[in-house]
Amino acid sequence: MIVxxxxxxxxxxxxxxxxxxxxxxxxxARRLIACPLCNDTDIDKAVMAPAVGAKGNRAVTADPRAELLAAQRRLEAQSDYVGSDFATTARALHDGDAPPRSIYGEATIAEARALADDGIPVLPLPFKPLIRSDA
Incomplete structure (x- = not known):
């Protein structure tokens, strides 16, 4: 139904x-709609406000911390942790000296700027990597 x-x-x-x-x-079109006050059948739609659900009808939003943790876990599951070798590994990947793969790790601000200046895509993550012993 529509109103x-x-x-x-x-x-x-x-x-x-x-x-x-x-x-x-x-x-x-068949003039079957009539005004209940005057019986006029010359009818058009009037301007009306859209129906907006009440505040209680909103979907429950997830905890932002839980969403961030889930994103971190997905990234870590799909990427290789290279620790402090990030800048060197990123440069090798970019230059084709290493097989393509997704990596994450740590870099100094100077290392990250040098990579970006050389056209190597890098971005800071909004979290610290979990403590790893394999890098």
Whole structure:
């Protein structure tokens, strides 16, 4: 069902329910809709505010910390941790001296700037890598 605010030729505004927009258009074209106040069948849609769900109808949002932790776990599961060798490994990957793979690790600000200046894509992560013993 769909509800519309309608207006007759005499400017009376009233509410009407229809099975669909097509049903409204069909009934309007056949002049089957009449104003309940004056019986006028010259009907058009009136301006109406959209129906907005109440605050209680909003979906529960996830905890941002939990979302960040989930993103960190996905990144770590799909990438190789290279620790403090990040800048060297990133440069080798970019230059084709190492097989392609996704990496993460640590770099100094100077190392990250040098990589970016050389056109090697890097970005800081919003979290510290979990403590690793394999790098």
């Amino acid at each position: 519309f605010d309608l207006r007759c030729g005499a400017a009376h505004v009233f509410e009407a329910w229809f099975g669909s927009s097509v049903d409204y258009e069909t009934q309007r």
